Amino acid sequence: MIKKYLVGGAVRDQIMGIRTNDFDYVVVGSSPDEMIKLGFKPIGRDFPVFLHPDSHEEYALARTEKKISKGYHGFEFYASPDVTLEEDLKRRDITMNAIAMDDSGQFIDPFKGIEDIDNKIIRHISDAFAEDPLRVIRVARFKARFPDFAIHEKTFQLLKKIVKNKEIQALSAERVLDEIRKSFSDKNIIMMLEVLDNCGALEIILPNSHFSEIQGAANLFFTSSQASELNTDDQIILLLLILYLGDNEIEKGAIVNAKKLKLPARSQHLINLVSQHFLQLIDIDKADKKTQFDFILKVDFFRRPELLFSSLLLTKYLLNIKKKSHDLDAFMEKLKVFENDLSMTKFKIDPMFKGRELGQAIQKKRFEIFQKLS
Numbered sequence: 001m002i003k004k005y006l007v008g009g010a011v012r013d014q015i016m017g018i019r020t021n022d023f024d025y026v027v028v029g030s031s032p033d034e035m036i037k038l039g040f041k042p043i044g045r046d047f048p049v050f051l052h053p054d055s056h057e058e059y060a061l062a063r064t065e066k067k068i069s070k071g072y073h074g075f076e077f078y079a080s081p082d083v084t085l086e087e088d089l090k091r092r093d094i095t096m097n098a099i100a101m102d103d104s105g106q107f108i109d110p111f112k113g114i115e116d117i118d119n120k121i122i123r124h125i126s127d128a129f130a131e132d133p134l135r136v137i138r139v140a141r142f143k144a145r146f147p148d149f150a151i152h153e154k155t156f157q158l159l160k161k162i163v164k165n166k167e168i169q170a171l172s173a174e175r176v177l178d179e180i181r182k183s184f185s186d187k188n189i190i191m192m193l194e195v196l197d198n199c200g201a202l203e204i205i206l207p208n209s210h211f212s213e214i215q216g217a218a219n220l221f222f223t224s225s226q227a228s229e230l231n232t233d234d235q236i237i238l239l240l241l242i243l244y245l246g247d248n249e250i251e252k253g254a255i256v257n258a259k260k261l262k263l264p265a266r267s268q269h270l271i272n273l274v275s276q277h278f279l280q281l282i283d284i285d286k287a288d289k290k291t292q293f294d295f296i297l298k299v300d301f302f303r304r305p306e307l308l309f310s311s312l313l314l315t316k317y318l319l320n321i322k323k324k325s326h327d328l329d330a331f332m333e334k335l336k337v338f339e340n341d342l343s344m345t346k347f348k349i350d351p352m353f354k355g356r357e358l359g360q361a362i363q364k365k366r367f368e369i370f371q372k373l374s
Helices: 009-016 032-037 085-090 113-118 127-131 134-145 153-164 173-185 189-198 211-222 232-243 253-260 265-276 278-282 289-298 305-321 328-343 355-371
Strands: 003-007 024-028 049-051 058-061 063-067 075-079
Touching: 003 009, 003 085, 009 113, 024 085, 032 058, 063 085, 127 153, 134 153, 134 173, 134 189, 173 189, 173 232, 189 211, 211 232, 211 305, 232 253, 232 265, 232 305, 253 265, 265 278, 265 305, 278 305, 289 355, 305 328, 328 355
Parallel strands: 024 058
Antiparallel strands: 003 024, 049 058, 063 075
16 A cells, blocks of 8 residues: 655654645555556656646655665665654654654654654764765754754764764765755854864865864854855855965865866956965055956956956955954955946947957946046
């Protein structure tokens, strides 16, 4: 007989009184062929997961897993009508995520997840927890999401065991970045990094960072209203810049790890721009107009103005975190006026000019407008 159960975060959040729109179901007693006959659309590559034909919610067949090699993908899955609900729940990471709810609203809680929620404990289900390196980052993220919860001592020892066994190195950049993004949504990225630092994982994920030095100041910023002015991608950029901010430069670790994490092209470009021009950016408000104009020309302002505005904003926040005073707001306002003046100006240029001469004539006209700015 086919039975379905609501599982995972949706059940946990309901118990904790948190609203959620993300519903996942596990199906016991069925097979892929039967699910397809019922109209479900298969979407899983590694194991049988389906979309409901009407609600488009995810339904996964109950399954077990067996470790066969290192890393997040080093598992062999077994999905069959004879796999029980408890066997499926047992393969999950922590007890609060291993609770199911049936159609009548009854909880099935074989690993005492509700008790751990009541006692505010993040606890692993079994020693098989140590087989999946992604769980180090997930536990760190759950600690960040629920800061008043404590990581159980034995669970923390298993985190350290995963790191010691060098399983972390097998994690894909995409999975690491995905968990970092989720932690920014929870608005407590620094606590997540603190857990990773304490168990030794941070040095592997983001080696040679200055986390211990910037932890307090960065936490104040990322939990403030200022952080909400940045989208998630730009918060990740700022985090990398902070972690590799030396006394007078952005160290190359910011650029290296942006590539390692496979950040989007725009993000990598911004990190390169701020890193390579940091000293000029922090003093651009004090420079003369010719120096300012040459700089905005060098960073391609006339083709991609958004990049310079973003670079200045990121630099401003870096300086705030370092408690250094520079009036970059005034320069950004000047650039906005300049951009507006350019859009309203039609240049009169000798039609005989071609190629390089034409380009020089246009830049001369632009500089004339820039010089008039107060």
